[in-house]
Amino acid sequence: MNAAAAVVGVGTTAYGALGRTADDLAGEALRAALGDASLGALEVDGLLTHRVDSYERLAAEHGIDPRWTVALPPEGRMTGPALQLAAGALRDGTCRTVAVVYGNDSRTRGATYGAGGSGSTAAGEGYGTTPELAAPYGMTSPGAFSALMLARHRHLHGTTDRQLGAVATTFRRHAQLNPDALRRTDMTLEDYLVAPPVVAPLRRLDYCQINDGGVALVLTTLDRARDRPHPPVPVLAAAQRSRLTGSDLPPDDFWAGALAEVGDAVTRASGRGRDAVDALMVYDNFSPNVLFTLEGLGWCGAGEGGAWVADGRIALGGELPCNTSGGQLSEGYLQGWALVVEAVRQLRGDCGARQVPGARTVQYACAAPVVSSVLFGADD
Amino acid sequence: MDVREHLDGLRRGELRVALCRHCAAPSFPPPRTCPRCGGPDPALWITASGRGHLWSVAEFHRTYLPEHPAPYPVAVVELDEGPRLLSTLTDPRTPIGGAVIAEIDADAEPPRVVFRPESEGGAP
Numbered sequence: 001m002n003a004a005a006a007v008v009g010v011g012t013t014a015y016g017a018l019g020r021t022a023d024d025l026a027g028e029a030l031r032a033a034l035g036d037a038s039l040g041a042l043e044v045d046g047l048l049t050h051r052v053d054s055y056e057r058l059a060a061e062h063g064i065d066p067r068w069t070v071a072l073p074p075e076g077r078m079t080g081p082a083l084q085l086a087a088g089a090l091r092d093g094t095c096r097t098v099a100v101v102y103g104n105d106s107r108t109r110g111a112t113y114g115a116g117g118s119g120s121t122a123a124g125e126g127y128g129t130t131p132e133l134a135a136p137y138g139m140t141s142p143g144a145f146s147a148l149m150l151a152r153h154r155h156l157h158g159t160t161d162r163q164l165g166a167v168a169t170t171f172r173r174h175a176q177l178n179p180d181a182l183r184r185t186d187m188t189l190e191d192y193l194v195a196p197p198v199v200a201p202l203r204r205l206d207y208c209q210i211n212d213g214g215v216a217l218v219l220t221t222l223d224r225a226r227d228r229p230h231p232p233v234p235v236l237a238a239a240q241r242s243r244l245t246g247s248d249l250p251p252d253d254f255w256a257g258a259l260a261e262v263g264d265a266v267t268r269a270s271g272r273g274r275d276a277v278d279a280l281m282v283y284d285n286f287s288p289n290v291l292f293t294l295e296g297l298g299w300c301g302a303g304e305g306g307a308w309v310a311d312g313r314i315a316l317g318g319e320l321p322c323n324t325s326g327g328q329l330s331e332g333y334l335q336g337w338a339l340v341v342e343a344v345r346q347l348r349g350d351c352g353a354r355q356v357p358g359a360r361t362v363q364y365a366c367a368a369p370v371v372s373s374v375l376f377g378a379d380d
Numbered sequence: 381m382d383v384r385e386h387l388d389g390l391r392r393g394e395l396r397v398a399l400c401r402h403c404a405a406p407s408f409p410p411p412r413t414c415p416r417c418g419g420p421d422p423a424l425w426i427t428a429s430g431r432g433h434l435w436s437v438a439e440f441h442r443t444y445l446p447e448h449p450a451p452y453p454v455a456v457v458e459l460d461e462g463p464r465l466l467s468t469l470t471d472p473r474t475p476i477g478g479a480v481i482a483e484i485d486a487d488a489e490p491p492r493v494v495f496r497p498e499s500e501g502g503a504p
Contacts, residue, residue: 112444130381130409136490137455137468138440138448147438148456155436155476200439245415249456249464250436
């Protein structure tokens with residue numbers, strides 16, 4: 001293994017409707033992650049913040065004066081790039097210890113991802129880069145974008161409601177094994193099928209739930225990582241490929257080309273093939289993205305995602321357990337960060353009833369206008 | 381991106397979209413650089429025939445904004461000339477892949493283009 005960076009600490013807050021600011025939640029997660037790594041704030045020389053209101057206030061409040069500071073915009077598509085950046089700063093010697101800190105208070109602020117606000121995440125009055133072409137038609141939400149993709153996928157490939165329902169119901173069963181998950185009540189396929197539509201063909205149970213929460217990770221170089229209390233979780237490889245041109249409309253290929261590129265990049269760079277992947281943490285802001293990601297990464301052919309997930313392959317005990325925490329659909333929507341934490345916990349062997357036995361390689365992937373993937377491994 | 385030509389066209393009852401003047405690829409909304417050929421300021425505005433097919437459609441069942449009460453369909457239409465655009469449908473049951481034709485509501489504010497199934501009545 002030639003990984004240069006490893007996760008040595010993770011910290012999470014409660015998730016849900018918390019009535020606290022993003023920076024307060026981010027700070028709590030940061031302190032928890034430092035505690036998990038048994039490191040002090042003064043040892044942090046790299047700071048990457050995501051969705052916090054003020055990286056300046058966060059650093060000042062927590063005694064961090066890094067030699068490298070990056071603040072990323074709030075879209076969840078930035079989570080993979082954040083890890084790629086942090087690993088790069090450690091690999092090239094810029095930093096010795098990087099704190100990656102995320103805070104989200106969108107539930108408390110009343111974000112709807114469909115009305116008000118601005119930018120592609122808030123969606124404002126019109127979705128995308130040219131709202132004046134979207135707003136007159138009531139195209140307001142990222143969920144509608146996913147619904148347009150699903151409708152197209154159904155037209156081309158015959159993907160059925162029952163097939164897609166396997167995503168939400170499987171992740172709900174996983175969430176029932178995760179005490180931190182927000183949605184843990186029983187959900188059968190029949191429950192899924194009678195759930196009301198939000199933007200058809202998507203049902204409410206195809207949507208993640210907006211909530212507050214904070215997540216932080218501490219990464220250091222692999223040699224230092226081996227001195228920390230927990231087994232290090234090396235970042236084996238990270239890659240991204242944008243599909244930003246034309247991104248106001250759904251991509252013809254459901255992002256398959258970009259997904260194949262990042263999937264190949266991380267398996268090639270790590271020396272571990274796709275068959276070595278023991279679990280996949282897939283960005284499930286909306287459940288169709290799981291199908292698109294599996295197809296793009298090559299777990300099945302184009303258009304075969306529905307059939308592939310329908311018979312237990314993505315469940316614990318299946319061929320490729322996905323989102324063992326319950327994912328964003330059932331654990332909570334932390335814009336990929338809770339999925340990253342789950343990858344780390346799987347590789348530490350800390351997942352209890354939902355542990356993937358002997359997990360050695362766990363992949364994170366996000367299908368979005370910035371497609372990304374990160375491969376994590378157990379230390380050799 | 382600068383879509384004033386499109387919106388001004390709708391106010392005149394014309395469906396104005398753009399192709400790349402360098403490589404002829406669809407170029408709508410018009411970027412400052414064509415992502416296909418790299419050519420600068422590619423927008424060559426044309427008046428589309430209004431004929432196309434439904435690429436995809438989703439139906440809002442939640443009202444996000446008071447001016448758009450649910451339910452209503454949001455469509456992606458691919459014009460015969462190549463460009464795709466967001467729009468809505470006179471008939472939400474229009475099948476994906478089905479031929480559609482534009483009707484322009486020039487008096488709406490903002491002006492809109494709506495698509496109806498080609499098989500329905502009305503002037504072509």
